[in-house]
Each structure stands twice: as structure tokens, then as C-alpha cells.
Amino acid sequence: MSTTQIPGAEIILKALADQGVEVIFGYPGGAVLPIYDAIYQQNQVRHILVRQEGGAVHAAEGYARSTGKVGVVLVTSGPGATNAVTGLTDALMDSIPIVCLTGQVPTHLIGNDAFQECDTTGITRPCTKHNYLVKDVNDLSKVMHEAFHVARSGRPGPVVIDLPKDVCMALAEYTPPEKIDLKKYQPRVKGDLDKIREAVKLMAGAKKPVFYCGGGVINSGPSASKLLTNLVRSTGFPCTLTLMGLGAFPASDKQYLGMLGMHGRYEANKAMHDCDVMIAVGSRFDDRITGRLDAFAPDAKIIHIDIDPSSINKNVKVDVPIVGDVAHVLEDMTKIWKSTQASPNKKALSAWWKQIDEWRAVDSLKYTQGTEIIKPQHVIQRLSDLTKGMDSYITTEVGQHQMWAAQYFDFDEPNRWMTSGGLGTMGYGLPAAMGVQIAHPDSLVVDVSGEASFLMNMQELSTIAQYRLPVKLLILNNFYMGMVRQWQELMHGGRYAESYMESLPDFVKLADTFGMTGLRTSKPDELDDVLKEMIAIDGPVIVDIHVDPKENVYPMIPSGAAHDEMLLGPEDTAATPMSEEGMVLV
Amino acid sequence: MTRDETVNFHTISVLVDNEPGVLARVIGLFSGRGYNIESLTVAEIDDARNLSRITVVTSGTEMIIEQIKAQLGRLVPIHRVSDLTLEGPHVDRELALVKVVSTGDQRVESLRIADIFRARVVDSTNESFVFEIVGDTGKLNAFIELMRPLGLADISRTGIAAIARGTSSL
Ligand SMILES: Cc1ncc(C[n+]2csc(CCOP(=O)(O)OP(=O)(O)O)c2C)c(N)n1
Ligand SMILES: [Mg+2]
Numbered sequence: 001m002s003t004t005q006i007p008g009a010e011i012i013l014k015a016l017a018d019q020g021v022e023v024i025f026g027y028p029g030g031a032v033l034p035i036y037d038a039i040y041q042q043n044q045v046r047h048i049l050v051r052q053e054g055g056a057v058h059a060a061e062g063y064a065r066s067t068g069k070v071g072v073v074l075v076t077s078g079p080g081a082t083n084a085v086t087g088l089t090d091a092l093m094d095s096i097p098i099v100c101l102t103g104q105v106p107t108h109l110i111g112n113d114a115f116q117e118c119d120t121t122g123i124t125r126p127c128t129k130h131n132y133l134v135k136d137v138n139d140l141s142k143v144m145h146e147a148f149h150v151a152r153s154g155r156p157g158p159v160v161i162d163l164p165k166d167v168c169m170a171l172a173e174y175t176p177p178e179k180i181d182l183k184k185y186q187p188r189v190k191g192d193l194d195k196i197r198e199a200v201k202l203m204a205g206a207k208k209p210v211f212y213c214g215g216g217v218i219n220s221g222p223s224a225s226k227l228l229t230n231l232v233r234s235t236g237f238p239c240t241l242t243l244m245g246l247g248a249f250p251a252s253d254k255q256y257l258g259m260l261g262m263h264g265r266y267e268a269n270k271a272m273h274d275c276d277v278m279i280a281v282g283s284r285f286d287d288r289i290t291g292r293l294d295a296f297a298p299d300a301k302i303i304h305i306d307i308d309p310s311s312i313n314k315n316v317k318v319d320v321p322i323v324g325d326v327a328h329v330l331e332d333m334t335k336i337w338k339s340t341q342a343s344p345n346k347k348a349l350s351a352w353w354k355q356i357d358e359w360r361a362v363d364s365l366k367y368t369q370g371t372e373i374i375k376p377q378h379v380i381q382r383l384s385d386l387t388k389g390m391d392s393y394i395t396t397e398v399g400q401h402q403m404w405a406a407q408y409f410d411f412d413e414p415n416r417w418m419t420s421g422g423l424g425t426m427g428y429g430l431p432a433a434m435g436v437q438i439a440h441p442d443s444l445v446v447d448v449s450g451e452a453s454f455l456m457n458m459q460e461l462s463t464i465a466q467y468r469l470p471v472k473l474l475i476l477n478n479f480y481m482g483m484v485r486q487w488q489e490l491m492h493g494g495r496y497a498e499s500y501m502e503s504l505p506d507f508v509k510l511a512d513t514f515g516m517t518g519l520r521t522s523k524p525d526e527l528d529d530v531l532k533e534m535i536a537i538d539g540p541v542i543v544d545i546h547v548d549p550k551e552n553v554y555p556m557i558p559s560g561a562a563h564d565e566m567l568l569g570p571e572d573t574a575a576t577p578m579s580e581e582g583m584v585l586v
Numbered sequence: 587m588t589r590d591e592t593v594n595f596h597t598i599s600v601l602v603d604n605e606p607g608v609l610a611r612v613i614g615l616f617s618g619r620g621y622n623i624e625s626l627t628v629a630e631i632d633d634a635r636n637l638s639r640i641t642v643v644t645s646g647t648e649m650i651i652e653q654i655k656a657q658l659g660r661l662v663p664i665h666r667v668s669d670l671t672l673e674g675p676h677v678d679r680e681l682a683l684v685k686v687v688s689t690g691d692q693r694v695e696s697l698r699i700a701d702i703f704r705a706r707v708v709d710s711t712n713e714s715f716v717f718e719i720v721g722d723t724g725k726l727n728a729f730i731e732l733m734r735p736l737g738l739a740d741i742s743r744t745g746i747a748a749i750a751r752g753t754s755s756l
Contacts, residue, residue, distance in 0.1 A: 125611060126618050130662040133606070150662055184603075185662050310656035313649055 005171035008137045008163070009038035012101065014174050015144035017044045021072050023063065023438055024048070025056035029076025031103025031116060034168040048438060048467065051459040053080050055431035057087020057158075058457070061096045062435030065418045066393055068221055070151050071435065073100040078116030081162075082123065086425060088158045089127040093422025094244060095219055097156035099147050100128075106166035107135055120162045129157030137167050141175040146182055154187030155308040156219055187307060191324030191332060199279070199303040199320045200336045206277035207348035208355075209237045212260065212289075215244030215421065216282020216306055218414045220326035225249070225414040227330035228281060234337065236349055238356055240268040242283050244421040247411035257356070258365075261289045262557050263403045266364035266566060267356055269555075272297055273563035274355075280304040282326045285315040286422070287585070295562030305329045364555045364568055365407055374524050376401060376476045376547040379531075380408035380448065383474070386531050392444040393436045395419065397429040397453030400482035403553045405448040427456030430473060434460060437469040444472070444535060451477040451544075452501050458510075464540050465514040472534050473542045475507060478549040486552045491578050507544035514540075522546035559585035590648045595624065596671040597643050597678055597748045598655065601756045603663040604630050604638040611661050612640055621646065621654050625680075625723075627745040637665070639756070641678075641748050666756050670748050678748035682726045683708070684717045688737030696736040703729045714739070 006014075012035055016024065025048045028036045039047050050056040053075040060071025071091075075084050081102040091098045102124075105114040121133045130150050132143045147159040203209060211232055217224045225248045232239045232255055239249045240257040249256055258265035260272055269291075272278070278300045283289070290296045293315060302318040304311075305326055312321040322329055336342075369378040394409055395418040396402040402419055411417050418436060420428040433447040454475055464471055484499040511518030517537050521530045527545070534541050556567045560582025567573050602608045609628055616623050625643040630636075644654060651669070658667045670676040684705070686696045689712075700707065700717050703725065709716035719729050723746065730741060 121607060122610070125607070126614055131607075155660075184665070308656075308660065310653060310660055312656070313652055314656075317649065 003173045008140050008168040008170055009034040011140045011174045013038045013042055018176055019148045024072040024074050025050055025059045026074030027053050029080050031077035031165050051462050053083035054086055055457050055460045057084050058428050058431035059435035060098050061091055062418050062432030063439045064096050066415050066436040067439045070097040075102055077103040078118045081120040090420050090423040090425045091158040092127050095156050097151040098158035099151050100160045102162050104162045104164040107164045124160045128160050131160035133162040134167050137170040137172040142180050145177040145180050149182045188323050189325040189328050191322040191329035195322045196333050202277050202301055204342035208275045208352045209277040210271045210275040211239040211279045212283055213245045213248050213281040214242040214283025217248035217326050224327035231334050243406055246417045247414040250412040251410035252412055259406055263553050266362045266555055267359035269563040270359045275300050278302045284311045291557045292562045373548045376551055377404050377408055380404045384409040390444055394446050395429040395432040396448045397450050398424045398426045399450040400553050401448050401450045401476040426453040430457050431460045433471045434469055437471050446472040446474055449475045451475050452481045461514045470539050475544050476547050477544050478547050507542050511542040516540040518542050520544040558582055593645050595645045596651050596669055599668050599670055600640040601666040602638050604636045608663045625745040627747055643746050675751040676748050678746045680746050681720050682743045685740040686733050686737045687714045687739040692736045699732050
């Protein structure tokens with residue numbers, strides 16, 4: 001029997017190619033040099049050199065979220081691995097499929113405090129969906145394929161493979177994916193039909209229903225969004241989306257209530273509070289969504305569709321749990337809805353819509369753009385309008401600008417919106433935009449940024465320059481960590497401890513040093529021209545827009561408050577002091 | 587919306603791949619999410635299929651227990667999670683080694699009680715016994731309490747191993 005023995009590093013590259021990987025984001029170091037050597041000697045997998053490993057993970061997240069594929073990262077041992085931890089945690093919280101290869105000291109040195117050794121599997125155990133330490137090169141093919149299976153199946157997430165240097169150099173035979181049994185981990189995709197029937201019955205009898213949908217719809221693939229859209233339309237029910245779910249249902253649809261939650265629209269949160277039947281689809285009742293739990297949707301019967309059984313009954317007890325993949329369940333649900341000719345209570349539904357229209361009339365996202373100073377909301381509103389119909393992708397950092405982007409940009413399709421929802425990682429958006437642009441070289445990719453967040457990963461400007469990625473970095477510059485300043489204003493007597501951004505760089509000159517275009521304005525009447533110019537430029541652009549530094553994000557459900565205790569603007573804020581229990585919450 | 591807030595003990599049996607790190611995953615899950623561990627035991631049970639069984643006794647409200655099981659079920663090396671407390675009658679047993687250092691009447695009395703409890707003497711010197719006792723947690727606790735005034739010097743307990751009664755298997 002003749003077998004071809006090849007080094008571990010080559011097995012890794014073969015496995016990546018067989019898994020359909022086209023791009024990996026990485027940064028070299030001693031422990032991964034054999035892998036880099038193997039990369040050098042092939043041309044199937046393209047390597048993108050980032051400037052810090054944290055950037056590599058966020059770039060892979062952007063790549064993954066905008067394509068539905070697994071994002072792949074390669075970093076060295078020790079500091080390379082620890083730098084990746086934030087991104088891994090971010091991917092775990094937001095269910096993003098990532099495979100992260102980390103170098104490790106040779107097996108005989110593990111546990112010796114060797115140079116650039118760290119306990120990578122120990123450190124990443126709580127921040128990955130699963131991780132592996134490969135000690136025998138004969139296990140390598142299997143682990144590689146299994147890692148991709150685990151990352152992308154079920155509720156997706158990050159997987160780490162720790163690779164001692166000697167394992168990458170040892171010889172073994174490569175086994176392709178077809179020949180490996182991955183039966184052990186098989187999450188349930190089909191939902192229980194009896195439960196789905198029960199759900200349809202509840203829906204048909206509903207007087208005040210609402211669909212509450214999240215990132216799970218996006219993760220389930222574009223067909224899930226289509227199925228959702230059709231089902232919502234055939235029921236005539238209103239639909240609200242979470243921060244992670246934006247794009248899962250078209251923002252332009254008249255049944256859309258906008259985003260819900262802490263900074264969600266009035267009509268969305270009111271509908272959640274008053275509904276009698278809630279259909280939660282791929283959403284997880286996060287604290288930003290529910291507000292005070294004991295006051296959450298007090299009259300609702302809740303149907304919950306999720307692929308992760310641990311998301312069900314975690315924070316909120318539900319009446320009809322359906323474990324399964326969103327697309328599969330919605331397909332069955334639609335069939336049953338149609339075959340039983342379920343028709344909702346028309347009269348009750350029209351009264352419900354009348355109520356919703358009254359809430360809508362409050363116009364909770366209103367703001368006034370004057371002639372002196374640019375309102376940050378207006379920037380996003382204009383960006384959304386000016387890019388209508390374009391093939392565009394939006395990433396964000398974390399802070400007020402992120403919330404305004406979520407509130408004022410209209411997404412009609414899934415996979416167009418990448419934001420750090422669960423972890424709230426400042427510095428996510430810039431590298432994520434790189435990853436999106438790599439996947440979609442001809443599309444418009446805009447990172448809606450804050451000046452503080454921008455500084456968190458701006459070393460990646462060098463990566464953007466190297467690969468000539470035409471990303472647009474749109475900074476809503478309010479000279480503050482605006483979200484921190486807002487909380488200090490509302491909860492800490494306006495004592496703005498350490499939230500003013502001193503010594504900012506000149507962003508236009510900064511663009512110049514990296515060979516990019518820099519644009520700046522602070523005048524409302526110049527805004528459109530600057531945005532149009534940004535869109536038109538065929539290359540990377542940094543846009544420094546000076547916006548009203550005092551603007552706050554509204555509406556707001558303060559921490560510890562209920563959905564119907566929403567603050568609509570500064571007037572409400574002055575009238576309602578924050579509760580003590582609310583103060584301890586984040 | 588009403589929630590059952592009563593806290594109950596549950597014995598949960600988990601079938602896992604016998605691989606490095608699997609115990610750390612389980613313990614890390616409990617500590618990271620703030621769940622209680624009252625007792626935890628682990629040992630290989632199937633050499634050929636490389637499987638171990640972890641028996642964990644935990645406590646919580648109904649919702650927490652459900653969460654614990656769902657969270658355990660998510661771990662990749664875990665094959666099965668079963669809640670013995672919910673799934674019907676089960677047997678749980680623990681073994682303790684109890685060292686008693688005494689002489690004279692106390693020594694005689696400790697031996698007499700050990701006999702009642704069917705504890706075996708597994709080591710003895712002129713001034714000491716090591717008793718081996720097997721039973722459920724209540725029985726072991728009772729035995730230890732009785733030994734306390736009789737020169738109880740040291741205890742080592744295994745934690746609980748449990749299995750369903752009847753024909754069902756994991
Ligand atoms: C890595 C990290 N550190 C700290 C925070 C806490 N934090 C949340 S928003 C924010 C301020 C963001 O400022 P900026 O990027 O200027 O955005 P703005 O709120 O002003 O729009 C901070 C410090 C965070 N989310 N992430
Ligand atoms: Mg700012």
C-alpha cells in the first residue's frame with residue numbers, strides 16, 4: 001500500500017482548499033512559519049496580512065457575515081493567540097462561523113513556559129464554540145474538517161485549532177472531508193411538526209400578534225429571510241427586528257416596525273409590550289431587547305424558533321418552543337399556515353394596526369437638522385438615501401453612531417449589515433469592512449465609525465492601503481466617546497469623566513499618509529456633496545464629519561426599565577430619574 | 587407569566603468523549619455561568635468507544651436546571667445528557683473512607699456503629715480505623731456525624747455515581 005505522506009502544514013492547506021476556503025486573514029510568527037511556508041508554495045488560498053491579530057478576526061467576521069461562509073484566521077502562538085481573544089468572543093456572542101488556527105510551541109515544550117507559549121485551548125475554551133489541540137499529525141485532517149463542520153452547523157460560532165509546530169512539520173497522509181465521519185455533532189434542523197401546528201393555531205387566533213426576529217434568520221441563510229418575508233406578508237402581522245437581525249425583513253415593507261430594544265422605535269417596543277402572540281424567530285431575548293424582565297410582554301403567548309435549545313427559556317419562559325433551523329421551520333410553518341387556510345382575525349388585526357399607526361405617528365426617530373451644525377442622524381439618513389439601490393454593505397463600530405446607523409439606515413436584504421451586537425466591540429467595524437470588501441471587491445463598503453472607535457484598530461489602515469481596498473471610513477466625529485458621555489449625562493450628573501477625546505489626529509492628513517483620500521466637513525449644506533464624493537471615489541476614503549457633540553440617542557429604554565417606560569427625548573429624560581436597580585446594569 | 591422559583595437538587599448524568607479538556611469544559615461551564623456543583627464524579631466507562639461518564643449533582647430552579655442541561659448539550663464532546671432526577675427512579679451511591687483515631691470505649695463504639703452501617707474496616711492500627719462505607723449521601727452523612735465524637739480524624743468521599751433503575755441505559 002503506497003500512501004503519500006506530507007507535512008502537517010500542507011495537510012492544513014489542503015484541508016482549507018477542500019473546505020472551499022478562498023481567503024485567510026493572518027499574521028505570522030515563529031510557531032506558524034511552517035504553515036506560512038506552505039502558503040507560499042500554493043496559490044489556491046489567498047492570505048491577507050493584517051496589522052494586528054485582533055484585526056484578522058474581525059476581518060474574518062465581516063467576511064463571514066457578508067457571505068455566509070466560514071471566516072478563517074491564522075495567528076501565531078502566545079501573543080498572536082491572545083490578541084485574537086476579543087474577536088473570538090465577539091464571534092461567539094454574535095454566532096459568526098470562524099475557524100482560527102493558532103500556532104503553538106512544539107508538543108514536547110507544552111507546559112514548560114516556553115517562549116511565546118500560552119495555554120491557548122485553556123484561554124479560548126470559554127470564548128469558542130469548540131477548540132482543539134492537535135498533538136498527533138495523524139489526527140490533523142479529521143480535526144480540520146470537523147472544525148469547519150462545528151463552526152458552520154447548528155448555531156454557528158468560532159472554533160480554534162491549536163497547532164504545535166512539530167505537528168505542522170511531521171508527516172502524515174491527508175484525508176479529504178468525504179471520508180470523515182462527523183456524526184457526533186449533529187444539531188437538529190427540522191422543527192417538531194406538532195409544535196409548529198400548535199404555533200400556527202396560536203397565530204391564527206391572535207388579536208395583537210408581532211414577529212420579533214433576530215440574527216438567527218440571517219445565519220440560516222438568505223432563503224430564511226425570503227421565507228420570513230413571505231410568511232409575515234401572508235399573515236399580515238407586524239414585524240420588528242433586533243440589531244443583529246436588520247435586513248432579515250425589508251425595511252421598506254409597510255409591515256416593518258423598525259428595530260426594537262433599548263434604542264428601538266416606539267411602535268416596535270410598544271407592540272412588543274402589548275402583543276398577545278409573539279413569534280420570536282432566531283432571536284434570543286437579550287437584555288437589550290427585553291428591558292425589565294418582569295414587565296416584558298405581560299400578556300403574550302410566546303412562540304420561539306431557535307436552533308440552539310439553550311436559547312429557549314433562558315431569560316423568558318416561552319409557550320411554544322420550536323428547536324430547529326429557521327429556514328426549515330419557516331418552510332414547514334408556511335406550508336401548515338397555507339394548508340390549514342389559517343386566516344387571522346381580520347377585525348382584531350385591523351384594530352391592532354390602527355393602534356400601531358397611532359404609535360407610529362409619535363415619530364420616535366424625529367430630529368431637526370438646522371443650518372449650523374450637522375446632526376449625526378442626518379448623516380446616516382442621507383447615506384441611506386444616497387445609496388438606495390446600490391450594492392452596498394455597512395459595518396459599524398460601537399457607540400452612538402452604531403445606534404444611529406441601525407436606526408436610520410434602511411436594509412432591505414440580509415447580510416448587508418455587520419455590527420458587533422453581543423459583545424459591543426469598539427474597533428470591530430474597520431477591520432470588518434476590510435473583510436467585507438475582500439469578499440465583495442466591487443461593492444460599496446462603508447464603516448460607520450466614531451472617532452474613538454476608529455483609533456482602536458486604525459493600524460489596519462495599512463492593510464487597507466496594501467490591498468487597495470476601496471472601503472469608506474465614515475467618522476461621525478463628536479469629539480466624545482458619545483455613548484459614554486450620554487450615560488454620564490443621564491446617570492452621573494453630567495460629570496464627563498475621561499470621555500472627551502483629546503489629541504485626535506487630523507483624519508484628512510492621516511488618510512494622506514496612507515495614500516487614501518481624506519474628506520472633512522462640519523457644514524450641513526456640504527454634507528450631501530461630501531457623501532456623494534465619498535461614494536464616487538474609486539479607492540479608500542476617510543471622511544471626518546464633525547457632528548453635534550451634544551446629541552443623544554433616542555428613543556431609549558433606560559436599563560432596568562420596561563418597554564412602555566421609554567424616553568423619547570431630553571424632556572422625558574429630565575422628568576424620569578433612573579432607578580437604583582437600573583444604575584447597576586450596563 | 588409565572589415562574590417556579592423553588593430550588594431543587596438534580597442528578598445529571600453526562601456521557602462524554604474521554605478526551606483531554608472535557609472535564610474542564612464542563613466545570614468551566616458551571617463556574618462561568620454561575621451554576622452550583624454539589625458533587626461531581628468522572629471516570630471512563632467504555633474503553634472501546636472511549637467514553638466517560640460524568641455525574642453531576644446540581645441545584646437550581648426549574649428554568650436554571652433546564653438551562654444547565656441545554657448548555658451541557660451544546661458542548662461538542664458530549665453525547666448525551668440525562669436528568670436522572672426527572673427521568674424516573676435511579677440509584678445513587680457514594681463511597682467514603684473515614685478515619686477514626688481513638689482508644690478504649692470510643693474505639694469499641696466506633697466499630698459497633700460501623701457494623702450497624704455495614705461499613706468495612708479497610709485499615710487498622712492500635713489507635714485507628716479506616717472505615718469504608720457505601721451508600722447514598724444521607725447515609726454517609728449520618729455515619730460521619732456519629733463518628734465525630736468518637737475520634738473522627740479524616741474523610742475522603744468520592745462524590746456521587748448514579749444510574750437509572752430498570753432496563754434503560756444511556
Ligand atoms: C473595546 C471597548 N472598550 C470600551 C467600550 C465602552 N464604550 C462603548 S461606546 C464607547 C464610546 C465610543 O465612542 P465613539 O467611537 O467616538 O462613538 P460615539 O459613541 O461617540 O458615536 C465606549 C468607550 C466598548 N464598547 N468597547
Ligand atoms: Mg465619538
